[in-house]
Amino acid sequence: MEYSRRDAFRLAVTAGATLLGGSVTQQASASATRRAGPVNPYPGGEDGTVVALRHALDDAANGIAGPAGRDAQGRIIVRARAGHRHVLRANLIIPGNTHLDATDARFVANFVSSGTSKTMVLNHVPSATTGGYSAPGNIAITGGSWDPVWQYLQNGATPPAMNVITMQHTSGVELAGITIYNVKWWHAIELNAVRNATVRGCHLLGWIVPPEYQDKLWHGEAVQLDLAGSANTWAGAKDGTPCTDIRIIGNTCDKSGSQGPWGTLAGSHTAVPGVRHSRVWIENNVVDNAIWDGITPFNTEAVYIRGNQLTNCHGGVYVRAANSGVNPLTTVEITGNTVGPLRPDAGGKVRWGIGLAAYTQDAPIGDILVAGNTAPSFAYNNRQWMTFRQPPQTS
Numbered sequence: 001m002e003y004s005r006r007d008a009f010r011l012a013v014t015a016g017a018t019l020l021g022g023s024v025t026q027q028a029s030a031s032a033t034r035r036a037g038p039v040n041p042y043p044g045g046e047d048g049t050v051v052a053l054r055h056a057l058d059d060a061a062n063g064i065a066g067p068a069g070r071d072a073q074g075r076i077i078v079r080a081r082a083g084h085r086h087v088l089r090a091n092l093i094i095p096g097n098t099h100l101d102a103t104d105a106r107f108v109a110n111f112v113s114s115g116t117s118k119t120m121v122l123n124h125v126p127s128a129t130t131g132g133y134s135a136p137g138n139i140a141i142t143g144g145s146w147d148p149v150w151q152y153l154q155n156g157a158t159p160p161a162m163n164v165i166t167m168q169h170t171s172g173v174e175l176a177g178i179t180i181y182n183v184k185w186w187h188a189i190e191l192n193a194v195r196n197a198t199v200r201g202c203h204l205l206g207w208i209v210p211p212e213y214q215d216k217l218w219h220g221e222a223v224q225l226d227l228a229g230s231a232n233t234w235a236g237a238k239d240g241t242p243c244t245d246i247r248i249i250g251n252t253c254d255k256s257g258s259q260g261p262w263g264t265l266a267g268s269h270t271a272v273p274g275v276r277h278s279r280v281w282i283e284n285n286v287v288d289n290a291i292w293d294g295i296t297p298f299n300t301e302a303v304y305i306r307g308n309q310l311t312n313c314h315g316g317v318y319v320r321a322a323n324s325g326v327n328p329l330t331t332v333e334i335t336g337n338t339v340g341p342l343r344p345d346a347g348g349k350v351r352w353g354i355g356l357a358a359y360t361q362d363a364p365i366g367d368i369l370v371a372g373n374t375a376p377s378f379a380y381n382n383r384q385w386m387t388f389r390q391p392p393q394t395s
Contacts (some may be wrong), residue, residue, distance in 0.1 A: 036061040036095070039124045043089035043112040050086050053078070061095030061124060061136075071099045075138055080105035087151055091117055095124040096136020096170070102144025102178070109162060110151040119163035119190070120148055122234060123170050130169050131228070131237030133195040137172040141165065147181040149208070161185035161210070166192065169228065169236040173197035182206040182259045183222075185213075192226040192234060193241035199223055200249045206256025207263065209291075217292035217314075220263020222253050225277050225300065226270055240272050246280045254288040261289035267296040273325030278302045287311070289343070293318040293351060299363075301329040310339045315351025316375055321385075323359040331367045332356065339375035353377045354393070358385035368392065 039061045040054040056066055060076040068077035075097050080086060082104035089112040094100055109120050125135045152159035163186045167173050173194060180188040180202065188204045191197050204222040213219045225243040226232055248266050255261040265287045268277060277300040284307045287294035293315035297303050299322040310316050316339035319332050334354055342350040353375030358365050364385040370378070370392040378394050380386060 036124075036126075039095055040093045041090040045112065046087065046089050049081050049084050050088065053080055053086065054092070057093065057095060057098065057100070060098040063097075068101070071140070073099075073138060073140070075099040075140055077101055079103075080107075080144065088120055091119055092121045093124050094121060094139055094141065097138045099140040099142070101142055103142065105144045107144060107146045108151040109148045109159075110155070111160070117234060118160055118186075119166040119234065120146060121165045123167050123173075125168055125170075125235035127236070129237055130235070131193075131239040132241050133169060133171040133193065135168065135170040135236060137170045137196075139167070139170065139172065140174040140176070141178060142174075142176045143178060145179040145181065149182050149184055159184050163187050163190050166190045166234050167194045167197065168234045169193045169241065171195040171197075174200070175202060176200045177202065179203040180205065180222075181256050182208065184208040185210040187224040188222045188262075190224045190226055190234075191243050191246060192224075192232070193228040193236075193239075194243050194246070196245040197243070198247040198249065199251060200247070202251045204251060204253045204262065204265070206259035207261065208259055209263075217263040218267060218296055218298075219269055220292065221267045221269070221296075222262045222264070223248055223251075223266040225266070225268040225280070225297075227272065227275055227277070229270055229272060232270060240275050242275050243268075243277045244279050246277070248280070248282045249284055251285045252288075253285065253290065253294075261291055263292040264290050264296045265294055267293075268298040268300065271299040271322040271325060271327060273327060275299075276301050276322075276327055276329060280304070281306070283307050285309070287313060290314060294339070296320065298322070299327055299329070302331045304333045304335075305337060306333070306335050308337045310337065312341060312343045313339075314343055314345060316340070316342065316353040316355075317373075318352060318355045318357070319365075320356075321358045321360075321365050322363040325362065327363040329363070329365045332365060333369045335369065335372045337373045337375070339373065342376060350376075352379040355379035355381065356386065357381040358383075361385055 148162040149159035253265040290313035294310035294313040339353040
């Protein structure tokens with residue numbers, strides 16, 4: 001069974017944080033309608049722009065719209081200050097029914113202590129018993145550049161391992177036009193127990209390889225689908241909820257100007273018996289220089305991998321069933337992708353252009369369609385545990 005490499009860091013929210021700034025009249029109006037209280041932490045050392053942003057997010061948690069009003073989906077728009085470098089001393093908590101518009105803003109991490117959950121952004125999960133997809137949803141984050149290591153390096157400090165954007169136990173998520181640089185060890189975007197999410201038009205650039213996973217580079221997912229397991233739940237119940245109805249569309253995944261490329265654009269590496277990710281579309285992405293398979297879903301069914309372009313990666317598209325437990329998968333479509341050339345490792349080896357793997361008879365893969373791809377090689381490992389809708393492509 002494959003598990004997440006990181007420990008489960010618990011969210012440290014300052015429940016009694018005081019809301020600062022604004023006029024007396026504005027504070028009185030807010031308190032009259034305030035239901036959730038503050039959901040953001042308020043660490044010391046942040047500038048007034050970041051503090052004001054936390055205030056606006058807390059207002060949104062309580063249904064209080066600011067000057068930008070609401071978007072077409074009814075979400076309260078919270079605008080980050082364009083042209084400003086937001087130095088976060090703790091994670092931003094995004095409430096439900098909120099659209100964080102970060103266009104032309106920059107975000108860097110400089111977390112105040114190791115007791116703060118190591119992700120720059122986390123959605124609001126009300127309690128430790130919040131499970132399924134029941135945390136407040138209808139969330140959008142658009143635009144901005146995000147870098148979890150830059151400020152540490154400016155300070156001469158060692159950056160911690162960190163996610164950038166993490167969504168947990170929620171639904172109705174849109175992440176669009178975001179640029180994420182230089183993630184250390186973990187993920188640019190983690191969807192963990194999330195239903196109905198879209199990652200569209202994002203630029204995911206630069207990954208720092210964890211030393212202990214040099215031989216398991218499939219852990220390096222820029223977009224990670226995870227389930228709420230015993231050791232990898234950021235907030236809420238550890239109830240095994242998987243991801244479903246996920247769209248990863250039109251993104252770019254590559255190295256940055258200072259760090260190497262990702263292991264893979266999208267995948268997962270956690271499974272428990274009887275639980276599968278489902279209804280996942282990975283379409284029209286550009287993946288360059290990936291140091292493992294450019295796209296590698298794991299324990300995921302009803303997955304549609306279409307029209308992607310993978311260049312100079314170590315491997316192409318490789319779909320993996322669970323390697324333990326009773327987890328049969330049905331419906332895997334790999335169509336219209338362009339793979340190649342592949343990049344050999346130090347030993348001169350490359351992986352497959354297009355492939356699937358079924359590891360056990362208790363986790364077979366059924367209803368497979370592989371057609372219309374351009375790739376240098378095809379592999380169907382343990383084909384005795386696979387069934388195909390039509391004869392699979394072999395050249």
